[in-house]
Amino acid sequence: MALPTTFIASAPAWINSAITTAIAATVAIAIALVVHAIAVRLLSGLLDEFDGVRDIGIARQLSRPLRWALIALALAFAARQVPWIADAWAHVSGLAIPAIIGWLALVLVQIATRAMALRADITTENNLQARRRLTRLTILSRIATFVVIVITIALMLLSIPSVRNVGVTLIASAGLAGLAVGAAAQPALKSLIAGIQMALTEPIRIDDVVIINGEWGRIEDIRTTYVVVKVWDERRLVVPTSKFMEDTFQNWTRESSELLGTVFLYLDPATHIAPVREEAERQIRAHTNWDGRVAGVQVTDTTASAMEVRLLMSARDAGLLFDLRCAVREAMLDWLRREMPQAIARKRLEMERKTDTIEAG
Structure with missing residues (x-):
């Protein structure tokens, strides 16, 4: 009968502690939510004054991680006054704090990436600098995201005593562990290093x-x-x-999007080339896709049955150049068919006729 008597005697203190803990936690969370609502409203009003920032939605993206950060901060202050909150906070803070900080860091990386991406408009005609900026921004933001996630997970795992002990054991045998981890992580590290090199050296860019x-x-x-x-x-x-x-x-667009393209015609070797050159240059210069830089005609090769005529032309980008080449090729074939059908290459078989006559017997 001693156990029930002890339990009953201690019950009021336990209930009082539970009520105090619940009230303190509730008040702390309520204060945090009020501060969060005020902060988000002020931040929204402040950022709406700047052009272009409204489209990013900074306040909306920061709202959720900021809410949990303020709740964690409020509970940390409450833990100084209430022992039960302190005990509970000691168990979860090692996981909660790195997770919230990592969450905030990821959101800030996304906001910064989106803000700078708005300044890189690759829809314009001369978009080399915009593509260069967008490519570097894309690669570096993803590398930063990867680093933030790895560091956050590492800090969360280190807060778990059993995992931390395993880490100490691995560090003690760093030689073998380093070889094993290095061998396992080689493909990932290779790709990560290649991504960093690509951001710095820019062999390719977005929309190249x-x-x-x-x-x-x-x-x-x-x-x-x-x-x-x-x-x-x-x-x-x-x-x-x-x-x-x-x-x-x-x-094809390493330094600029302007390109040269060719169209090859195979004509009869006896063809007079001057009319073909005049018509080809007229067709190139008259087309809207031609950028005004290069328009030329050259005989680049000959064989026994045909001569190779190269039409050289230029355009602002690869898509326009492809359409220009197709249009000029079609127009020239149609012109040759109508105006110079004899210029179309044919295979001939010439036979020398005998001059001797055969007298009839």
Whole structure:
């Protein structure tokens, strides 16, 4: 009978402590929520005064992590006064604080990325600098996100005593652990380093026109471990980042988007070239896709059955150049068919006729 008597005697103190803890925690959370609402309202009003910031939604993105950060701060202050809150806070703070700080850091990285991306408009005609800025921003933001996540998880794991003890054991045997971790992480580290090199050296940029693995396409997205190339027929090539640092590929817009293109005609070797040159240059110069830089006609090769005529032309970008080449090719073939059908290459078979006559017997 001694146990129930002891329990009953201690019950009022336990209840009082529980009520005090509940009231203190409730008040702390309520204060945190009020401060959060005021802070978000003030932040929204302040940022709405700046042009372009409203589209980013900074206050909206910061609202949730800021709410939990203020609640954690309020509970930390309450823990100084209430022992029960202090005991509970001691168990969860090691996980909660790194998680909230990491969350805030990720949101800030996203806000900064989006704010700077608004200044990089790649829809304009001369968009080299914008594509360069957007590419570097995309790669570095993803590397920063990766680093923040790794550090946050590491800090959260270190707050768990059993995991921390394992870490100490691994550090004690750092030689073997380092070799094992290095071997396992080699592909990830290789891709991460390639991503950093790509951001600094810029072999490719967002919206660059490239030819890789025999495919023509545009750089659609650049990740830390792979690059997405949008092929002309709407397919997507997923290429490891390291491939662009180690293998050869063609970048048609490395310095500018202006390109030269060719159209080849195969004509009869006896064709008079002056009318063909005049008509080809007229067709090129009259087309709206021609950028006014290059328009020329040259005979680049001859064979026994045909001569190769190259039409050289220029355009502002690869897409316009492709359309220009197709249009000029069609127009020239139609003109040759109508005006100079004899210029179309044909295979001949000439036979020498015998001059001797055969007398009839």
